[in-house]
Amino acid sequence: MSxxxxxxxxxxxxxxxxxxxxxxxxLKIKANAVTAIMGPSGCGKxxxxxxxxxxxxxxxxxxxxGDVFIxxxxxxxxxxxxxxxxxxxxxxxxxxxxxxxxxxxxxxxxPKIHKMAKGKALDKVVEKSLRSAALWDEVKDRLNDSAxxxxxxxxxxxxxxxxxxxxxxxxxxxxxxSALDPAAxxxxxxxxxxxxxxxxxxxxxxxxxQASRVSDYTVFLYLGKIIEQGKTKGIFENPQHELTEQYIxxxxx
Amino acid sequence: xxxxxxxxxxIVATLFTGFGTLNxxxxxxxxxxxxxxxxxxxTVYLFLGAAAIAGPIGVFAAIYLxxxxxxxxxTRIIDQAINNLAGVPSIIIxxxxxxxxxxxxxxxxxxxxxxxxxxxxxxxxxxxGSEEAxxxxxxxxxxxxxxxxxxxxxxxxxxxxxAAMPGIVTSVILGIARxxxxxxxxLFTSSVIITRGLPTSPFEPVMALSFNIYVKIVARGESxxxxxxxxxxxxxxxxxxxxxxxxxxxxxxRKQPWLS
Numbered sequence: 001m002s003x004x005x006x007x008x009x010x011x012x013x014x015x016x017x018x019x020x021x022x023x024x025x026x027l028k029i030k031a032n033a034v035t036a037i038m039g040p041s042g043c044g045k046x047x048x049x050x051x052x053x054x055x056x057x058x059x060x061x062x063x064x065x066g067d068v069f070i071x072x073x074x075x076x077x078x079x080x081x082x083x084x085x086x087x088x089x090x091x092x093x094x095x096x097x098x099x100x101x102x103x104x105x106x107x108x109x110x111p112k113i114h115k116m117a118k119g120k121a122l123d124k125v126v127e128k129s130l131r132s133a134a135l136w137d138e139v140k141d142r143l144n145d146s147a148x149x150x151x152x153x154x155x156x157x158x159x160x161x162x163x164x165x166x167x168x169x170x171x172x173x174x175x176x177x178s179a180l181d182p183a184a185x186x187x188x189x190x191x192x193x194x195x196x197x198x199x200x201x202x203x204x205x206x207x208x209x210q211a212s213r214v215s216d217y218t219v220f221l222y223l224g225k226i227i228e229q230g231k232t233k234g235i236f237e238n239p240q241h242e243l244t245e246q247y248i249x250x251x252x253x
Numbered sequence: 254x255x256x257x258x259x260x261x262x263x264i265v266a267t268l269f270t271g272f273g274t275l276n277x278x279x280x281x282x283x284x285x286x287x288x289x290x291x292x293x294x295x296t297v298y299l300f301l302g303a304a305a306i307a308g309p310i311g312v313f314a315a316i317y318l319x320x321x322x323x324x325x326x327x328t329r330i331i332d333q334a335i336n337n338l339a340g341v342p343s344i345i346i347x348x349x350x351x352x353x354x355x356x357x358x359x360x361x362x363x364x365x366x367x368x369x370x371x372x373x374x375x376x377x378x379x380x381x382g383s384e385e386a387x388x389x390x391x392x393x394x395x396x397x398x399x400x401x402x403x404x405x406x407x408x409x410x411x412x413x414x415x416a417a418m419p420g421i422v423t424s425v426i427l428g429i430a431r432x433x434x435x436x437x438x439x440l441f442t443s444s445v446i447i448t449r450g451l452p453t454s455p456f457e458p459v460m461a462l463s464f465n466i467y468v469k470i471v472a473r474g475e476s477x478x479x480x481x482x483x484x485x486x487x488x489x490x491x492x493x494x495x496x497x498x499x500x501x502x503x504x505x506x507r508k509q510p511w512l513s
Contacts, residue, residue, distance in 0.1 A: 053400070055396075055399065058396075058399060082402075083402040083403070084402065085402070086399065086400060086401065087401065087402035090400070091400035093393065093396060093397070093400070097391075097393035097394065097397045099394055099397055100394065100416045100509070109398070109401060109411075110401040113398075113401065113402070113403050113411070114402060162397070163400070163401070166401060166402065
């Protein structure tokens with residue numbers, strides 16, 4: 001099967017103050033597939049991920065050079081509308097972070113701030129998003145309950161539904177299962193597989209089993225540099241680089 | 254602790270000797286006929302107006318300081334100025350209010366001058382309280398909103414601020430409790446001994462419980478027992494506001510699972 005490239009990163013460098021976190025990364029990410037970025041803690045995985053929707057901009061000391069093309073558009077070009085970019089490139093965070101609102105209002109939040117829908121149309125968007133996140137059946141009778149009444153796994157699926165509600169093309173997931181139990185993790189992983197037929201999914205993980213289970217492509221990042229990238233199967237069965245092999249066999253991490 | 258408790262109960266016990274001089278009729282009778290009506294309502298007018306002015310300004314100041322201020326030298330100076338403002342003796346605030354609002358700006362001895370002067374006293378309490386309330390809101394809310402493409406202001410106003418609202422409301426109420434019994438600040442700016450009925454515009458002077466106690470004791474040389482009734486009413490108003498603040502805080506703490 002051949003995929004088109006959705007994200008094209010060229011010579012990306014990111015600093016936080018004096019610290020050079022991402023060092024000259026070149027990377028292409030395929031559309032409608034799951035790409036896992038794995039590597040030991042502190043290697044810059046999350047920072048790389050946050051470059052795709054310019055969430056690093058929020059940190060005052062950050063500095064980015066290089067290009068990130070999403071589709072045809074360079075998101076680091078002057079005049080990029082970051083708010084629209086973040087609508088297009090949704091994000092799911094490490095710890096489920098529902099807003100202090102009802103289940104319905106959590107999902108409706110994005111469409112509301114972007115004035116995408118209201119009234120009946122908004123109800124439909126909420127239902128569709130919750131269905132896509134495999135949460136609808138569990139919450140359809142209590143949409144007005146607080147999002148905090150949900151279990152951790154449900155909260156994370158709610159956050160996925162919330163990201164889907166603004167009609168994104170790319171979904172970034174930053175260790176989305178690290179705060180969840182194995183059963184909830186399995187559900188999210190299953191969901192990620194399903195989502196990849198409609199969306200380009202990039203997932204950061206330091207869990208190698210997870211990378212091998214959910215992803216089509218794997219990128220191994222170490223100290224801000226890409227050591228190896230390719231089809232997940234290839235990377236895990238036949239790593240080309242010594243560091244990758246050491247990481248996969250658990251010699252460090 | 255023990256001394257505080259003893260002092261508190263002694264005050265309450267003393268004031269309650271004034272309970273005998275009170276009756277419901279007095280509360281609703283005009284001051285022109287020896288009642289307390291205008292001073293009770295006047296006191297409420299004063300602190301509600303002051304809170305209405307200081308509340309929004311204080312909240313915006315707190316948002317600025319927590320979320321937007323660059324954090325340099327200027328921010329530190331502003332920060333220190335807020336602390337200092339909280340520590341300025343009320344008689345000096347009153348004097349300042351009289352000079353600026355009553356005379357320079359020509360508002361005279363009026364409700365408006367009183368509001369502005371009292372607002373200066375509430376402001377640091379609201380700013381500090383709101384800052385605290387905003388700081389304890391998890392940044393994950395703001396992050397979630399930013400991640401969905403919200404602007405910084407939308408992320409703050411639609412998530413952080415809403416989550417911080419209970420703490421903000423509490424801080425405003427504490428501010429009210431602070432100034433409800435204030436005397437010095439309204440001494441020159443807004444209060445008079447007697448008015449014909451309630452003020453009909455912000456530019457008219459107003460009666461107040463605290464001011465009335467002061468005048469009766471100092472200017473008229475009445476014996477303290479005569480004003481214990483008025484003092485008791487004032488005491489109840491202030492304590493009631495503090496209690497409401499405490500109850501609200503407990504109530505909302507239960508409704509904010511992210512705080513635990």
